[in-house]
Amino acid sequence: MKARVIVTLKPGVLDPQGKAIEGALRSLGVAGVASVRQGKSFDIELDADSREAAGRKLSEACEKLLANMIVEDYTVEYE
């Protein structure tokens, strides 16, 4: 099974990298950019019999390592 885990900063957490990217896009003349928040994505192949089983494993992966739950949230998408 293939899944994509997306880790993002929780709302309200300052994101200096996102701000820098936002500024760079403006300076490049890309119109209409209101704001940028930077996150991370992980494409993961895993052995699992069902989406439910995969979801459990991926939650474990996120909470143990992929996300710092103090300042980050995660979502999972399946192919």
Added chain:
Amino acid sequence: MNSPLRAAVILFPGSNREGDVARALRQASGEPPAIVWHDDRALPPGTDLVVLPGGFSYGDYLRCGAIAARAHIMDAVRAHAAAGKLVLGICNGFQILCEAGLLPGVLMRNAGRRFVCRMQHLRVENPSTPFARGYVQGQVIKVAIAHGEGNYTVDEAGLAELERSGRVAFRYCDADGALGDGANPNGSMNDIAGVYNETFNVLGLMPHPENLIDPLVGGVDGRGMFHGLSAA
């Protein structure tokens, strides 16, 4: 002093201040620390103090300190801390302690987006621990900082608890000890430069006291920490 402090410095791939902290420990206690590889399972018998040094463990992959916090040796470091023995994390070591759950909060990217590498004044907030007993309350010391992710962030309840229980060890300040925007190099909440765990046997701090132990390099204000630790 009954017996010299027995210290162990943990070496992760990408650590780079282990030599500096080993020198500071040797200068203060007369004994060189053991250097322990991250993939080892145990600390040397009789270890009093574990130090997680500065650097860029695992190239800061994923998040600063995230991979190192899951290294094999960290189970032994957790057990050492749970037994009430001393753990000191400096810079990347502070990030590792937060990622390992041994200290609350997280070190985020500096609010000003720049890596800051310069001298910095700190105000000693709580010297009633083995780490800081070489200083006095309110003392202003000058040490070095060198980090891109030192912006200490913790949830509101966690911050209130740190303040209430005297767990803020050091704050960023100016040369006169005044706090404020200009004196805070990275946006840390409440100007926090270092925090203790709830039993005051684990300290994490972003600045580098180990680099200020010799007049040749600009001051000796860092000595207090290592002399204090050695005076057990």
